[in-house]
Amino acid sequence: MGATGFRMQMVNQSSEQVDVRRNLLAVRAEIDAAAAAVEREPNSVTIIAVSKTNPPERILPALDAGHRIFGENRVQEAEDKWPALKEAFPDARLHLIGPLQRNKVRRAVQLCDVIESVDRPKLARSLANAMESEDRRPDVLIQVNTGDEPQKHGAALADVDSFIEECVETYGLPLKGLMCIPPADEEPSLHFALLREIARRHNLPELSMGMTGDYPIAVRFGATMVRVGTAIFGPRPPLPG
Numbered sequence: 001m002g003a004t005g006f007r008m009q010m011v012n013q014s015s016e017q018v019d020v021r022r023n024l025l026a027v028r029a030e031i032d033a034a035a036a037a038v039e040r041e042p043n044s045v046t047i048i049a050v051s052k053t054n055p056p057e058r059i060l061p062a063l064d065a066g067h068r069i070f071g072e073n074r075v076q077e078a079e080d081k082w083p084a085l086k087e088a089f090p091d092a093r094l095h096l097i098g099p100l101q102r103n104k105v106r107r108a109v110q111l112c113d114v115i116e117s118v119d120r121p122k123l124a125r126s127l128a129n130a131m132e133s134e135d136r137r138p139d140v141l142i143q144v145n146t147g148d149e150p151q152k153h154g155a156a157l158a159d160v161d162s163f164i165e166e167c168v169e170t171y172g173l174p175l176k177g178l179m180c181i182p183p184a185d186e187e188p189s190l191h192f193a194l195l196r197e198i199a200r201r202h203n204l205p206e207l208s209m210g211m212t213g214d215y216p217i218a219v220r221f222g223a224t225m226v227r228v229g230t231a232i233f234g235p236r237p238p239l240p241g
């Protein structure tokens with residue numbers, strides 16, 4: 001069985017059978033192989049275990065297995081789950097990977113360690129203000145709408161260079177890199193290459209790209225963070241409510 005077949009087998013397990021520890025090892029092995037293929041250091045790639053919609057009892061096995069970096073896409077859900085998990089595992093790190101509304105910025109700054117979805121000047125300004133008042137400075141990534149899809153979040157390609165400069169120079173944000181979610185029906189590698197090129201222009205070290213379906217490709221194109229949910233936790237439970 002090829003590596004991809006192995007991953008899909010993991011994905012297809014029912015929730016009761018999900019072996020999170022084994023899945024983490026399998027994802028790590030694929031990353032290491034993809035990195036080796038392009039002569040990158042395997043440990044230059046971080047796994048963000050995307051735990052959205054999974055309850056704490058499904059997240060705990062990952063923490064027990066020693067994993068510490070997680071992603072959530074909604075501030076409210078993160079607030080419901082993560083204060084207690086962080087109390088139990090103080091070195092756990094939380095990335096916000098979903099759209100951020102300005103009325104939730106202060107709470108995101110309090111709880112998150114990396115905010116990956118900064119995509120517009122008003123949000124950048126709110127974040128800068130909240131970091132000042134909360135005296136807490138989570139790292140920031142700019143989400144780029146590499147496919148220029150009208151319905152999708154992310155800075156437009158035409159604006160991204162000036163927005164990057166604005167985040168650093170006007171707002172003084174701790175900007176570390178870029179994030180993208182390629183269009184579902186397109187070859188992701190083109191988008192990964194584009195994101196890497198924009199980051200290179202601005203000397204930004206971090207590239208958050210690649211999900212369950214395409215993270216080995218993302219690693220070959222320079223991802224430093226892959227956001228993997230399904231391949232680790234199995235099929236996602238539906239949102240409560």
Ligand SMILES: *Cc1c(COP(=O)(O)O)cnc(C)c1O
Pocket residue numbers: 050052073097098181210211212213227228229230231
């Ligand atoms: C849900 C989500 C992921 C993880 O998706 P999988 O396909 O389950 O790995 C990654 N990035 C973002 C922004 C997400 O919302």
